Amino acid sequence: MRMTHAHMYSRFLASDPAWNGRFFTGVLTTGIYCLPSCKARKPRSENVRFFDSCVAARAAGLRPCLKCHPDDFARGADPVLESIETLVDEVRANPGRFKDARSVVRRSGFGTTRCFELFRQHFHATPADLLLRAKIDAARRLLIVRDAPLTDVALEAGFESISVFHEHFRSANGMTPAAYRGLRADGGFAVDLPPGYPLPHLLRTLGRDPQSVTERLTGPVYETAADLDGTPALLRIHFADGSAAVSLDAAAGIGTGQRIAAHRHVVGLLGLDQDAAAFARLARRLGVARLVSGRAGLRLSRTPGAWDGLLWSIIGQQINLRFACVLKRRLVENLGTPLKGGLFSLPAPAAIARLEPAGLRRWQYSSKKAEYLIGAARLIAEGKLDLAALHSMSATRAERTLLAVRGLGPWSVNYLMMRSLGLADCVPIGDTGVTSGLRTLFKLEERPDADATRRLMSVFSPHRSLATAHLWQINKPAP
Ligand SMILES: [Zn+2]
Numbered sequence: 001m002r003m004t005h006a007h008m009y010s011r012f013l014a015s016d017p018a019w020n021g022r023f024f025t026g027v028l029t030t031g032i033y034c035l036p037s038c039k040a041r042k043p044r045s046e047n048v049r050f051f052d053s054c055v056a057a058r059a060a061g062l063r064p065c066l067k068c069h070p071d072d073f074a075r076g077a078d079p080v081l082e083s084i085e086t087l088v089d090e091v092r093a094n095p096g097r098f099k100d101a102r103s104v105v106r107r108s109g110f111g112t113t114r115c116f117e118l119f120r121q122h123f124h125a126t127p128a129d130l131l132l133r134a135k136i137d138a139a140r141r142l143l144i145v146r147d148a149p150l151t152d153v154a155l156e157a158g159f160e161s162i163s164v165f166h167e168h169f170r171s172a173n174g175m176t177p178a179a180y181r182g183l184r185a186d187g188g189f190a191v192d193l194p195p196g197y198p199l200p201h202l203l204r205t206l207g208r209d210p211q212s213v214t215e216r217l218t219g220p221v222y223e224t225a226a227d228l229d230g231t232p233a234l235l236r237i238h239f240a241d242g243s244a245a246v247s248l249d250a251a252a253g254i255g256t257g258q259r260i261a262a263h264r265h266v267v268g269l270l271g272l273d274q275d276a277a278a279f280a281r282l283a284r285r286l287g288v289a290r291l292v293s294g295r296a297g298l299r300l301s302r303t304p305g306a307w308d309g310l311l312w313s314i315i316g317q318q319i320n321l322r323f324a325c326v327l328k329r330r331l332v333e334n335l336g337t338p339l340k341g342g343l344f345s346l347p348a349p350a351a352i353a354r355l356e357p358a359g360l361r362r363w364q365y366s367s368k369k370a371e372y373l374i375g376a377a378r379l380i381a382e383g384k385l386d387l388a389a390l391h392s393m394s395a396t397r398a399e400r401t402l403l404a405v406r407g408l409g410p411w412s413v414n415y416l417m418m419r420s421l422g423l424a425d426c427v428p429i430g431d432t433g434v435t436s437g438l439r440t441l442f443k444l445e446e447r448p449d450a451d452a453t454r455r456l457m458s459v460f461s462p463h464r465s466l467a468t469a470h471l472w473q474i475n476k477p478a479p
Pocket residue numbers: 033034035038039040065066067068069
């Protein structure tokens with residue numbers, strides 16, 4: 001598809017990094033060519049020409065911009081991104097070495113504003129949030145592998161005091177550090193819901209397919225198939241009194257690894273690590289409190305894993321929810337592993353990689369959908385697409401990796417980044433729930449097109465994933 005001059009110019013004006021590589025921008029008045037994301041001053045439309053490649057821009061007599069380094073990008077090198085990724089690796093490996101966000105900024109070598117902007121763009125987080133998350137991850141690890149007193153764990157993970165450690169650990173994990181250490185012992189566990197958690201909204205999402213064979217909601221009890229550290233298991237969550245009581249069942253038996261994976265699963269399902277309060281404050285500041293009214297604590301429920309999200313984002317393309325549920329059910333009943341209680345675990349990528357498209361067409365998959373699903377499953381089965389690695393990648397690299405998979409366009413990729421990788425600043429452009437939500441929220445004559453959606457959503461950055469979650473709810477009656 002050829003993009004029009006006007007469209008490319010609008011992406012260039014927006015400094016939209018998602019368009020890097022799809023075209024280069026030449027500025028005739030300065031003789032320089034740039035990436036669409038370049039933050040340099042924007043020239044007028046009539047002074048801009050667009051090129052498919054750096055070679056074409058140079059052939060027209062232009063020089064590469066020294067600010068955005070278009071040639072590095074075209075070569076696949078992205079030194080600025082790489083330096084931020086290296087820094088984040090360092091923070092995650094040794095959070096205790098960074099006293100606070102200021103020390104992260106200092107280590108980056110960039111100025112404060114630029115460093116914050118790079119963290120937001122590439123990791124959808126502030127340096128402080130990313131550091132705090134790294135400290136909590138380190139504490140979780142230490143609590144399981146060591147018997148050291150909690151004070152030592154807190155200090156080693158980089159917390160300045162035991163009370164700060166307790167407070168942050170509890171809100172991110174729904175349990176105390178001591179209870180988390182208790183995951184080493186047999187039995188179930190409980191995760192506390194934050195005050196004001198809009199449970200009815202979550203239950204409506206969890207129960208949206210009453211015929212599902214991978215999950216089932218019966219009153220306050222939710223059962224779901226889960227892959228716990230490689231073990232297909234049945235996870236049972238009983239919601240009562242502001243808490244989620246979790247029990248597990250697996251033919252292969254449940255150990256510490258499975259309980260840790262189940263805890264991670266439940267935290268993601270509840271969206272405990274999302275900053276709902278910050279988003280509600282932003283909505284009020286923007287004068288659109290009605291976006292969060294009655295559900296200020298709403299979170300985006302995470303899929304059990306990237307594979308679930310990928311399957312669902314391909315199955316759900318171009319069709320309505322009900323039919324998508326039917327297609328998923330057929331796949332799972334035929335290829336999944338039966339668990340207790342009539343539920344099935346999701347088929348592994350290898351099981352789908354072995355199929356031919358005709359096998360899926362028999363279950364009413366379109367030829368394209370069948371091809372995309374099998375193609376993606378083969379990439380995973382052959383080790384060419386590492387889903388587990390996506391979780392620690394920068395958002396920018398995860399997006400590039402996923403966009404390279406046939407059948408995953410910008411909608412699916414953003415859906416996956418948001419719902420499976422937990423990235424905070426995504427917009428599934430073209431999503432009808434988002435466009436009709438925006439129409440209601442801003443009282444528009446009609447649903448916004450892709451460019452208008454981007455523009456309207458930009459005010460919610462860096463919380464655009466949560467904005468999406470609320471927009472999905474705005475036209476529905478309260479549960
Ligand atoms: Zn530039």
